[in-house]
Amino acid sequence: MYGKYHLKENMNEMGHIEYQINPTNPPLSVFNAASNLIWTTLEAKHQIRSILVLQLKMDKSWILNFLLLILHLRTTQASFGVGGGVGVGVGVTNGGGGGSGGVFWVGGEVNSPEPPRSSVPKLDGAYTALQAWKSAITNDPLKILDSWVGPNVCSYKGVFCSNLEMASSTVLVVAGIDLNHANLRGTLVKELSLLTDMSLLHLNSNRFTGTVPDTFKDLTSLEELDLSNNQLSGHFPSVTLYMPSLIYLDIRFNSFSGSLPQELFNKNLDAIFVNNNQFEGEIPQNLGNSPASVINLANNKLSGNIPASFGFIGSKVKEILFLNNQLTGCIPEGVGLFTEMQVLDVSFNSLMGHVPDTLSCLQNIEVLNLAHNKLSGELSEVLCSLRSLANLTVAYNFFSGFSQQCSKLFFRNIGFDFSLNCIPGRDMQRPQPECSVIPGGSLSCIRIPTPKPLVCGSLVVSTTNNTDHSSSSPSP
Template sequence: MEKNWVLALLLLQIFSAEAPFGGGAGGGIWIGGGISSQTPSGFSNNKLYIAYTALQAWKSAIKDDPFRILDTWVGSNVCSYKGVFCANSMDMSTSQVVAGVDLNHFSLQGSLVKELSLLSDISIFHLNSNRFSGTIPDSFKDLVNLSELDLSNNQFSGPFPLVTLLLPNLIYLDIRFNQFSGFIPDELFNKNLDAIFLNNNQFEGQIPQNLANSPASVITFANNKFSGSIPAGFGIVSRIKEVLFLNNQLTGCIPEGIGFMTDIDVLDLSYNSLSGHLPDTLSCLSGIEVLDLGHNQLTGVLSDLVCSLKNLAYFNVSYNFFSGFSQECTRLLSRNVGFDFSVNCIPGRNMQRPPPECSGIPAGLNCLRIPSTSPMFCSSMNKISGNSNPYILAPSSLPP
């Protein structure tokens, strides 16, 4: 009887719609108002009926459910479905709406369907650690209340999902550990996002030059195929706390502006092909705890300016071409800082490169910098400018 009731209800909504979903054949509901304003029997309000229609369409596109989550997706009480969460309507027009979907770690296999855009009240959509594939439907642009989108650790593919840029209230975007490819759009870093996770995909090309525009506190580019240089202005207006560039194909200098990120805790530039001397502005990273520069082609002498950072807990410069370090760097060992300087060209130290490897300086002479002859002034001017990252540099330390 239950199956017959469900089938009858679906047939009713198909034939009562004035036009199919999205204008194509075989749709099940008309977004532009084809649903009757009368609430069908068994539903407390019309929005829950619409949510039922969307979830049942999605259920039919899920091909494997090893934890039998979808066994609970039966009947009109969608608020009882496992992974579906209801709350009072924000506009108080109805008592209950579907406000979130959280199906993390259920190993579901299938695809996303366009009907999911009918869940217009959801603010959270989490699908971490499943086996969803395909692309993100363009109809997701209608999820105007969505604030958190987590599609990480799945099998999604195709270019960067541009539809995410159309979500006006999105603040958390996590698409890491998928198979997305191609270029990253500049518009991504103009969005009011607090977290951007792009790592472990197949993205390529240069990192957009407007990276510094992003107000995000966390951005991860790691384990992709990004090339070119780190944007020169990155850090000057950034309020970032954690940024991971590791394991890409980045070249060129570490920009001076990267030292302007007063709030940063973690900076990982390892496993790239960055070259030249370190900028003295790194000494302005007063709160940094993890600084990883390993596996690059960096040269010069590690100075007191960098090694005197008080909050350092881990400092990795291994597999570079540094030729020495100052007394302050030696003290890192007594401070119980994880300081790895192996496989460089530092005389008198163990585990260094053989002399033939140190006889020539790697490419990157254009990154040579003249060390500062006077202290840097990294004091914030918050009270004056309202910007959390302005700095005053001693004239002698300004880049030429």
């Protein structure tokens, strides 16, 4: 697989992104053409996780209600009806909201279509919230909201309910909303904050505009927030930083602008997707504090150096993408601490200097993309010997050579693009005049003295003693 979970992003005829699982390595052209930049996501993982979370809650409801049925039969021998069904789907066009929206409940008369209002007090607030939101949606081409009628919100398409266990009873609540690819136009309303028991909100590939309401801070149970591929704007939605349970944040493909807050990388998030917006300014220096396994900062207007703390993100990190920004300076030496790294993409920036030897410690790296920068020097033998490497792209730089081991990459069926560099005797290289002056010749990159051959385990101690240093910027 490409990275951890790779989803191919296609643009449909309506101009919206469609996600399609692609279990194979992408063609080499993906790494060579600016129009086909790489994006990796954990969306597949988290959609599977979302299904399991909802299903787990519903499974508990089945067991609990089965016991209630037995008790009810033994004590009253009264007739009863079961309404609803379990129907967990990903996206409203892929079977979401089956049965009665994925809720199982007991009560009422035989085959009663909806539970008595008195038995579901939590749903009164949900009804208020969803009807207010429905009023703020101005276009619904797929007629999703035609089912949003009446007080039984658990029958609404895209709405999932489950039983919440309280101290002495259970209460039916809205556990999640999945309206991915619904193509809805409208705004997010403050009343959605009434859904305090909701654990996931998936709204990707719609046409929502405006900002994220400040009242969303009251969504204390929300674990997954996916607002990607909409038309939201304004500064970074800082309200997301005050959601105590949030672990998955996806706001990519919107029009957010301004700087990224430092608090983003202090929060206990597993996935951070802020790519394809209009964020600018420097990457916060506390990037290394983040416990996330995936961080995607691609396709923004971020500038300055990659923070020196970059190498100190926990070993949990699997994928990090800086591509297509305006970054300068050096690749930090501490990058070699990423023992679990699978995807590293710094392409389409203005990074200079030599590639740090510590890159050879990335024994799990599958995709390494350094293309379209101003890097120089030679590619080392150990770098081209990485055991998990599937694609190495260094095109459009100023490298002057590579080892014999790099030449063997073709025989290992590994994608290796070194075009438009300054390598003597090789085809498709830069004209000699372009290679006579190496960009960033006066740039001084902080490099840690390491033994030869490099002992990767020694990096932890060495880099810890150099955490106060950062790469200097090139002279004009």
